[in-house]
Amino acid sequence: MQASASPLVRIPPVARELTGSWFRRMAAPYGLPAQDLLRGVLSGTHRVQVTGTPGSGLELFLNTPARTALAHSTGLPLPRLTRLLPALAAPHGRLADDENPRAAWYMPGEAWVGTCPACTGRAWRPGQPVLVYPGTAGHVCRRHRRWLLAHPGRPASIPLETLPEVLTAHRHHSALARARPDAADVVALAAAVVWSWQVQGWRSETVWQNRVRRLAAVTGSMPAAVMPHALVSYPETIAVARLLGAPRWQQRLRETAAAQGAGAAMELLLGEISRRAGRPWLADWLIAYTRTRPRTAAQTDPLDRWLHRLTTADRLESNGLWTVHRAAVRPTEYSDRIGFLTDRRPRSICEEAGAAFLTGGWEPVPSPRPGPAPCP
Numbered sequence: 001m002q003a004s005a006s007p008l009v010r011i012p013p014v015a016r017e018l019t020g021s022w023f024r025r026m027a028a029p030y031g032l033p034a035q036d037l038l039r040g041v042l043s044g045t046h047r048v049q050v051t052g053t054p055g056s057g058l059e060l061f062l063n064t065p066a067r068t069a070l071a072h073s074t075g076l077p078l079p080r081l082t083r084l085l086p087a088l089a090a091p092h093g094r095l096a097d098d099e100n101p102r103a104a105w106y107m108p109g110e111a112w113v114g115t116c117p118a119c120t121g122r123a124w125r126p127g128q129p130v131l132v133y134p135g136t137a138g139h140v141c142r143r144h145r146r147w148l149l150a151h152p153g154r155p156a157s158i159p160l161e162t163l164p165e166v167l168t169a170h171r172h173h174s175a176l177a178r179a180r181p182d183a184a185d186v187v188a189l190a191a192a193v194v195w196s197w198q199v200q201g202w203r204s205e206t207v208w209q210n211r212v213r214r215l216a217a218v219t220g221s222m223p224a225a226v227m228p229h230a231l232v233s234y235p236e237t238i239a240v241a242r243l244l245g246a247p248r249w250q251q252r253l254r255e256t257a258a259a260q261g262a263g264a265a266m267e268l269l270l271g272e273i274s275r276r277a278g279r280p281w282l283a284d285w286l287i288a289y290t291r292t293r294p295r296t297a298a299q300t301d302p303l304d305r306w307l308h309r310l311t312t313a314d315r316l317e318s319n320g321l322w323t324v325h326r327a328a329v330r331p332t333e334y335s336d337r338i339g340f341l342t343d344r345r346p347r348s349i350c351e352e353a354g355a356a357f358l359t360g361g362w363e364p365v366p367s368p369r370p371g372p373a374p375c376p
């Protein structure tokens, strides 16, 4: 009955929206601060405790009594709300789950982006963005050719008209995400593989240099500031992820290793990666690099470790195939990546990247994702 009585249902949440984003949007038409709306929703016979403010945390976390009160106030069934709002689905570790309604504004526990305004339509109001968790592959709107960025106050995205290979990679990424539930882990391992190449600082490499120039042009930032962005290595990352995740290729690599040894399997794998990454010289270069690097480096090299696990596992579904050695993980923080990729002063580069909203948003990380730390 509350459904018909409540005005709040006029603004339903968008799929995968931040609960905090939805609250801000609900409060805006009444000219109410989101905090006042929250206190109104939770008011009742019990003592209400609210930690933080919408200014101190973008995301709103609720304990069980607060979630029940929210469902009552909005007239929307709790199962529907938890389906749409990821942060509402699980209790937050820092919120006590007693009989008192408790709420807290914290920073989101995982990456978030602003939705594509053209797709979300009327849900966007001036100054009231719709912020969502992109999940495995929700960081690109292929329809409107946009890479979505994390701006808390207005639409922000990278136009992809001049970066068609990113759109193609995203089509493949989406297919991978539909085909396998562990797609985020596969992509995270592929990202570590590609990262291991990026940090080698290939001087004669032209594909990334060319892409960096195009990205710098559309964002208006200097090349050094866009270099650490996930977009730059995205096509190669997805190409490697598709190859490593393909059962037919896994089988072929196992057979080659069994018949001709691990070295032959690695040569076969590198040859195929070269072809798919559009760098004919890559296999020869990496084989030469493998011979000259310290022996200990092989123990953390993500591709070496993956192939070793694949070809020595007893069962087809080997556990831990997609885990990456800590030393080889692609850093999730923009500022950490800058230090590896350029000699320029990290702080000034980070400031420039931050001004273009390049330092947040989607990153290829395993599931469940740790929250990206802010750029200093």
Ligand SMILES: [Zn+2]
Binding pocket: 116, 117, 118, 119, 120, 141, 142, 143, 144, 145
């Ligand atoms: Zn769109």
